[in-house]
Amino acid sequence: MKTAHRNASRAKRRYTADPMAMFKVMGRIEPYTEEDVVQLTLPSRLAFEAIKNGTANTDHFDELAVTLNSTLVRSEAIDPFCVETCLTAQRALLRCKERYLRTQKFGWDGLGLQEIPPALDLHEEIMRSSNPNLMTVALTEQYNRIQRGQVNGVWK
Numbered sequence: 001m002k003t004a005h006r007n008a009s010r011a012k013r014r015y016t017a018d019p020m021a022m023f024k025v026m027g028r029i030e031p032y033t034e035e036d037v038v039q040l041t042l043p044s045r046l047a048f049e050a051i052k053n054g055t056a057n058t059d060h061f062d063e064l065a066v067t068l069n070s071t072l073v074r075s076e077a078i079d080p081f082c083v084e085t086c087l088t089a090q091r092a093l094l095r096c097k098e099r100y101l102r103t104q105k106f107g108w109d110g111l112g113l114q115e116i117p118p119a120l121d122l123h124e125e126i127m128r129s130s131n132p133n134l135m136t137v138a139l140t141e142q143y144n145r146i147q148r149g150q151v152n153g154v155w156k
Contacts, residue, residue, distance in 0.1 A: 028131065028132050031128070031129065032127055032130065032132070034128075036127075037124060037127045040127055041123060041124045043063050047064045047067075048064060051108060054105060061093075061096070061100070066139075066142070068093060068119055069142045069146075070123075071126055073142050074130065078126070082126075092109075092112035092116055093112075095109055095111075096109075
């Protein structure tokens, strides 16, 4: 048996096709189910309530910051009014951060209580109309912006 033939037959044995490849691709491009949307948006709603109740920590703040930043990235491709909703909520989040730096306690001002819920509703609607691939691209862009210093909302 020649060496080339031996190498070719060995390569055939090493490669095995993934029988689940089609389902993995479909899972990335199909829209989220309603259960997925609830499971993915619930932590940001709970973080909002924790800050509202005064029981929040920096993890809650980070949860909201990531939610609002990824919603902003997705909104840029949708509508300027969606972008404005996200920017307004981010300003409220920065006021919350300033309050924490002054008093060592998270809390919303009156305007923040009004500005954050519409952004969370927008996030939920974007999740309903998105798929995992689009949200992964948005999160990647968000982290790239953080690395470039363009995003101020994240705590860390």
